[in-house]
Amino acid sequence: xxxxxxxxxxxxxxxxxxxxxxxxxxxxxxxxxxxxxxxxxxxxxxxxxxxxxxxxxxxxxxxxxxxxxxxxxxxxxxxxxxxxxxxxxxxxxxxxxxxxxxxxxxxxxxxxxxxxxxxxxxxxxxxxxxxxxxxxxxxxxxxxxxxxxxxxxxxxxxxxxxxxxxxxxxxxxxxxxxxxxxxxxxxxxxxxxxxxxxxxxxxxxxxxxxxxxxxxxxxxxxxxxxxxxxxxxxxxxxxxxxxxxxxxxxxxxxxxxxxxxxxxxxxxxxxxxxxxxxxxxxxxxxxxxxxxxxxxxxxxxxxxxxxxxxxxxxxxxxxxxxxxxxxxxxxxxxxxxxxx
Amino acid sequence: xxxxxxxxxxxxxxxxxxxxxxxxxxxxxxxxxxxxxxxxxxxxxxxxxxxxxxxxxxxxxxxxxxxxxxxxxxxxxxxxxxxxxxxxxxxxxxxxxxxxxxxxxxxxxxxxxxxxxxxxxxxxxxxxxxxxxxxxxxxxxxxxxxxxxxxxxxxxxxxxxxxxxxxxxxxxxxxxxxxxxxxxxxxxxxxxxxxxxxxxxxxxxxxxxxxxxxxxxxxxxxxxxxxxxxxxxxxxxxxxxxxxxxxxxxxxxxxxxxxxxxxxxxxxxxxxxxxxxxxxxxxxxxxxxxxxxxxxxxxxxxxxxxxxxxxxxxxxxxxxxxxxxxxxxxxxxxxxxxxx
DNA sequence: TTGAAAGCGCTAACAA
DNA sequence: TTGTTAGCGCTTTCAA
Numbered sequence: 001x002x003x004x005x006x007x008x009x010x011x012x013x014x015x016x017x018x019x020x021x022x023x024x025x026x027x028x029x030x031x032x033x034x035x036x037x038x039x040x041x042x043x044x045x046x047x048x049x050x051x052x053x054x055x056x057x058x059x060x061x062x063x064x065x066x067x068x069x070x071x072x073x074x075x076x077x078x079x080x081x082x083x084x085x086x087x088x089x090x091x092x093x094x095x096x097x098x099x100x101x102x103x104x105x106x107x108x109x110x111x112x113x114x115x116x117x118x119x120x121x122x123x124x125x126x127x128x129x130x131x132x133x134x135x136x137x138x139x140x141x142x143x144x145x146x147x148x149x150x151x152x153x154x155x156x157x158x159x160x161x162x163x164x165x166x167x168x169x170x171x172x173x174x175x176x177x178x179x180x181x182x183x184x185x186x187x188x189x190x191x192x193x194x195x196x197x198x199x200x201x202x203x204x205x206x207x208x209x210x211x212x213x214x215x216x217x218x219x220x221x222x223x224x225x226x227x228x229x230x231x232x233x234x235x236x237x238x239x240x241x242x243x244x245x246x247x248x249x250x251x252x253x254x255x256x257x258x259x260x261x262x263x264x265x266x267x268x269x270x271x272x273x274x275x276x277x278x279x280x281x282x283x284x285x286x287x288x289x290x291x292x293x294x295x296x297x298x299x300x301x302x303x304x305x306x307x308x309x310x311x312x313x314x315x316x317x318x319x320x321x322x323x324x325x326x327x328x329x330x331x332x333x334x335x336x337x338x339x340x
Numbered sequence: 341x342x343x344x345x346x347x348x349x350x351x352x353x354x355x356x357x358x359x360x361x362x363x364x365x366x367x368x369x370x371x372x373x374x375x376x377x378x379x380x381x382x383x384x385x386x387x388x389x390x391x392x393x394x395x396x397x398x399x400x401x402x403x404x405x406x407x408x409x410x411x412x413x414x415x416x417x418x419x420x421x422x423x424x425x426x427x428x429x430x431x432x433x434x435x436x437x438x439x440x441x442x443x444x445x446x447x448x449x450x451x452x453x454x455x456x457x458x459x460x461x462x463x464x465x466x467x468x469x470x471x472x473x474x475x476x477x478x479x480x481x482x483x484x485x486x487x488x489x490x491x492x493x494x495x496x497x498x499x500x501x502x503x504x505x506x507x508x509x510x511x512x513x514x515x516x517x518x519x520x521x522x523x524x525x526x527x528x529x530x531x532x533x534x535x536x537x538x539x540x541x542x543x544x545x546x547x548x549x550x551x552x553x554x555x556x557x558x559x560x561x562x563x564x565x566x567x568x569x570x571x572x573x574x575x576x577x578x579x580x581x582x583x584x585x586x587x588x589x590x591x592x593x594x595x596x597x598x599x600x601x602x603x604x605x606x607x608x609x610x611x612x613x614x615x616x617x618x619x620x621x622x623x624x625x626x627x628x629x630x631x632x633x634x635x636x637x638x639x640x641x642x643x644x645x646x647x648x649x650x651x652x653x654x655x656x657x658x659x660x661x662x663x664x665x666x667x668x669x670x671x672x673x674x675x676x677x678x679x680x
Numbered sequence: 681t682t683g684a685a686a687g688c689g690c691t692a693a694c695a696a
Numbered sequence: 697t698t699g700t701t702a703g704c705g706c707t708t709t710c711a712a
Contacts, residue, residue, distance in 0.1 A: 003705055014683045019707060029681060049453045050399060051705035053390045055688045061433075069422070075415045082409070082436055091450065093401075094434045096422055110431065113389045228627055257627050264629075284624045287568055287597050289604075343689055354699045359691060369697060391689035395704045 002043040010039035022047055053115065060090050062118045062310055063111035067099035067125075072282050073299060077122055077146065080303015081310070088311050090117065101128025108137060118142035118310045126150055126191060142313035146306045148191055149322075156313065158306045158323045162192060162279075165295035165327030166199030169249060169277050172293075172329055174207055177338035178247035178275060184234075184259065186226040186251040196251050196279070197221065220245070224255055231258030239266055246274060246338050253278035253285045256292050260334070275335035291332030298325045342383040350379035362387055393455065400430050402458045402650055403451035407439035407465075412622050413639060417462055417486065420643015421650070428651050430457065441468025448477060458482035458650045466490055466531060482653035486646045488531050489662075496653065498646045498663045502532060502619075505635035505667030506539030509589060509617050512633075512669055514547055517678035518587035518615060524574075524599065526566040526591040536591050536619070537561065560585070564595055571598030579606055586614060586678050593618035593625045596632050600674070615675035631672030638665050 053059040095107040204210040250256040256278035278294035285292040348355040360366040393399040435447040544550040590596040596618035618634035625632040
């Protein structure tokens with residue numbers, strides 16, 4: 001591997017001039033330019049980004065932390081961020097946290113050592129890591145938090161309006177005449193399930209349908225785990241309870257598929273006997289039969305906007321602190337008007 | 341941000357001693373250790389990996405190039421590589437090439453400038469970039485090529501035996517009594533489709549069923565584009581031709597779903613009227629109804645083995661040059677014995 | 681338009 | 697067990 005010295009020697013100039021030519025930072029004589037370029041070609045020289053990063057105190061790198069890269073939702077977001085960053089000359093260091101707060105913290109510290117210019121955390125573990133962690137980090141370097149939110153006016157948050165998505169989906173079901181809607185949550189106390197339940201309840205309340213009880217014995221909510229398999233089992237073993245409802249609203253599409261399969265295995269048809277609504281609009285939902293009505297999370301623009309934001313923060317441009325993206329209802333074939 | 345000088349001053353020792361403590365490279369007095377650690381804590385010091393990389397000529401980074409991060413197959417591979425690398429203290433720089441040879445080349449050059457310790461290319465564009473490109477790269481630094489192969493005894497290749505997978509799938513169809521099998525290819529002249537067609541033809545030949553023709557008018561092969569939508573259309577507009585066959589073997593699962601949907605919309609049922617076989621075993625295939633019989637590519641171990649290989653290459657350990665992983669037949673419900 | 685030299689933060693050879 | 701010093705490959709003042 002040749003370095004800038006070799007090039008300078010070969011071209012018969014000083015390394016300063018080579019550097020200037022490389023970076024276009026000062027005028028260089030045309031003939032000198034030619035000589036340098038020839039030397040570069042001859043030696044197959046490539047500037048060392050590490051050395052450059054050391055002196056410039058800028059690595060043109062952004063760190064991304066993702067909970068599960070295998071989760072369909074996230075690669076799409078990573079892709080959006082990565083596209084924006086690459087276009088501006090930044091590279092991506094990607095770390096998979098397994099949705100573990102400790103791993104996330106380790107990744108952040110590693111990023112700091114690596115002198116990344118900015119950090120994007122997708123679905124940060126705000127249930128595990130205290131707000132102070134993120135606040136302090138946000139003071140240290142450009143930071144963007146994606147798809148979660150807590151109250152802080154200095155941090156840049158970019159997320160989908162899941163609450164409104166759940167609200168719209170519930171309204172749609174209500175408009176179809178369903179009065180007893182069962183909600184299948186994906187986890188007990190996560191940010192995402194709480195937000196969706198809020199939207200769900202808001203819609204019920206607006207029609208005077210919200211039962212006034214403490215949340216403990218909410219009997220129109222069942223808790224599953226975001227997987228198709230376990231939701232299948234959950235429905236099968238709670239059929240008696242399920243039968244009291246005419247529509248089932250699931251916190252993600254995978255669970256909606258589990259529900260449909262369970263219902264079928266009990267001899268029911270969707271949407272004939274039950275309406276089933278999903279959330280996320282993963283690619284399966286369009287391919288499945290029946291096509292699953294769901295809430296689209298606008299994943300692509302989530303990534304694009306996040307990538308845009310981190311680049312702007314790094315460039316010290318203004319960025320809106322709190323960007324909430326619209327979700328939209330995707331109507332396919334898994335819901336129908338209630339039979340009287 | 342404090343540096344090693346600040347720590348040394350604070351602890352009242354030289355920077356060498358701090359460095360030794362940090363790297364555990366030489367014995368340091370217990371009290372000195374304590375003083376240094378206190379200084380580190382007080383100043384919240386983190387070693388600068390860039391500076392360290394410059395002098396050590398090692399960045400603990402591996403570059404990964406992936407054609408489409410949104411393609412379901414690839415995140416799984418990336419995950420495997422990333423797990424292995426992280427466990428050994430390496431970070432991942434990820435670049436999405438859009439399966440474009442030029443982008444891939446740019447990414448490689450960028451990696452070289454960034455002084456990565458090794459490069460893993462998933463599905464390298466060997467149809468566009470000449471073998472010489474990879475051979476030269478392989479002489480420059482540790483390189484692993486995943487899921488493609490060309491004849492070179494110095495490069496480390498890790499790939500699934502797609503040929504054998506296609507062979508086994510075809511044999512299975514043959515064993516069910518199907519004599520007229522239609523193959524849906526995903527592209528015209530790609531490595532992957534050629535390899536699968538070879539396996540397909542080998543099975544036919546072994547039963548004396550291979551038509552002796554030039555490949556131009558192979559009338560048991562239809563060319564699609566790996567998407568569900570276009571395969572749907574292709575089947576619809578070629579129904580007359582399709583009807584001459586009793587089984588359809590698709591080069592990926594998405595196309596299998598497109599085929600099933602098209603068949604349904606023509607009033608047929610799968611597997612009653614046609615048997616349909618996929619390839620890849622993406623997660624939809626288990627959830628779809630009917631469950632799609634397919635060839636599993638062993639994606640997880642593809643990533644794991646690749647990650648392992650690049651680390652070993654970097655550590656100058658021995659690595660098998662040519663690792664082919666077994667594919668396996670996953671039998672679900674989309675194929676049945678032919679009706680007489 | 682060009683060059684000499686300092687220095688980015690760190691490691692490692694050499695010396696003590 | 698510790699410190700001095702050179703230098704990794706580059707950018708950037710300062711001076712010419």
